[in-house]
Amino acid sequence: MGPTGGGAGGGVGMTGIAEGRVVIVTGAGRGLGRAHALAYAAEGAKVVVNDLGVGLDGAPGPDSPAGRVVDEIRAAGGAAVAHGGDIATSAGAASLVAAALETYGRLDTLVNNAGFLRDRMLVNLEEDDWDAVLRVHLTGHFLPLRHAAAHWRAETKAGRTPRARIVNTSSGAGLLGSVGQGNYSAAKAGIVGLTLVAAAELARYGVQVNAIAPAARTRMTERAFAGTMAAPDAGFDAMAPENVSPLVVWLGSAASAGVTGRVFEAEGGRITVMEGWRPGPTADKGARRTPAEAGKTARKLLAEAEVPGVVYGAG
Numbered sequence: 058m059g060p061t062g063g064g065a066g067g068g069v070g071m072t073g074i075a076e077g078r079v080v081i082v083t084g085a086g087r088g089l090g091r092a093h094a095l096a097y098a099a100e101g102a103k104v105v106v107n108d109l110g111v112g113l114d115g116a117p118g119p120d121s122p123a124g125r126v127v128d129e130i131r132a133a134g135g136a137a138v139a140h141g142g143d144i145a146t147s148a149g150a151a152s153l154v155a156a157a158l159e160t161y162g163r164l165d166t167l168v169n170n171a172g173f174l175r176d177r178m179l180v181n182l183e184e185d186d187w188d189a190v191l192r193v194h195l196t197g198h199f200l201p202l203r204h205a206a207a208h209w210r211a212e213t214k215a216g217r218t219p220r221a222r223i224v225n226t227s228s229g230a231g232l233l234g235s236v237g238q239g240n241y242s243a244a245k246a247g248i249v250g251l252t253l254v255a256a257a258e259l260a261r262y263g264v265q266v267n268a269i270a271p272a273a274r275t276r277m278t279e280r281a282f283a284g285t286m287a288a289p290d291a292g293f294d295a296m297a298p299e300n301v302s303p304l305v306v307w308l309g310s311a312a313s314a315g316v317t318g319r320v321f322e323a324e325g326g327r328i329t330v331m332e333g334w335r336p337g338p339t340a341d342k343g344a345r346r347t348p349a350e351a352g353k354t355a356r357k358l359l360a361e362a363e364v365p366g367v368v369y370g371a372g
């Protein structure tokens with residue numbers, strides 16, 4: 058495996074920004090998660106490669122892609138172990154954290170990345186499609202975070218305050234909304250809320266929590282956005298998932314000290330800090346309004362406010 062920047066290869070004794078760290082990446086059998094796992098290993102981390110091996114809609118798949126990524130990492134001289142559990146179940150999340158501790162004796166970084174889509178317009182969105190997508194993304198972030206955080210709290214209580222990191226995966230769909238993805242947008246917006254709370258609550262245990270909103274060519278995007286995702290014949294392949302991983306590796310390393318509760322967009326060679334909700338124009342009457350008065354005030358304030366970003370796929 059070639060270097061991903063400043064680091065050398067992933068073999069024992071090699072140096073890199075993640076050297077000596079034990080990193081879990083969920084949904085790392087393909088796509089962005091695979092790229093993150095390979096990048097961490099190339100920077101010296103030992104990686105727990107989780108993947109349940111499901112189809113794009115979450116239906117059971119024919120194989121376990123986690124094993125193939127582990128083989129790739131080991132072939133390049135790195136250290137990795139596969140975990141095939143469902144991260145959206147408590148048992149799966151607990152066994153994932155246990156796999157890191159039992160195999161490598163520690164856990165430093167959790168990258169929550171696994172997920173799938175069930176895109177439908179809201180009028181056609183069945184309750185099953187809603188539940189499945191909320192479950193895999195939002196519950197699938199919460200449960201590994203919950204089990205990892207419990208471990209880091211125990212470490213802190215034992216006098217070993219970690220330099221732990223969690224990198225969550227949101228989406229532009231969660232930040233701006235995306236037509237045909239009501240379930241996914243709600244889940245990915247929820248991941249931002251979870252990130253903010255986790256950053257605030259877990260700081261005392263030495264845990265930093267950030268989120269990324271990536272864009273890259275994977276099976277999730279290669280058909281729906283075929284035009285923008287296509288690889289060029291020559292030059293920089295901006296939509297390769299490997300372009301997102303360097304920021305994820307840095308956020309998950311000790312080098313990102315002091316950075317927590319932030320959301321970054323990462324696509325090609327571009328990194329953007331996303332700036333969230335904050336109070337805009339405001340008016341206080343000091344007394345209750347009638348609905349008509351509330352409407353008049355709301356319209357006046359809206360005229361002064363910034364125009365929100367356009368929902369993906371709208372207009």
Ligand SMILES: NC(=O)c1ccc[n+]([C@@H]2O[C@H](COP(=O)([O-])OP(=O)(O)OC[C@H]3O[C@@H](n4cnc5c(N)ncnc54)[C@H](O)[C@@H]3O)[C@@H](O)[C@H]2O)c1
Pocket residue numbers: 083084085086087088089090107108109110111112113115122142143144145170171172173193197226227228229270271272273274275276277278
């Ligand atoms: N590709 C993009 O442009 C893009 C944009 C925004 C957000 N994202 C997010 O990035 C993450 C990775 O997406 P991707 O594009 O690489 O998709 P992908 O389908 O290539 O990879 C997702 C992986 O997660 C695994 N998985 C699904 N459910 C699981 C479960 N319950 N337990 C364990 N593993 C499970 C799948 O088997 C799959 O290998 C997702 O959270 C996705 O929503 C991707």
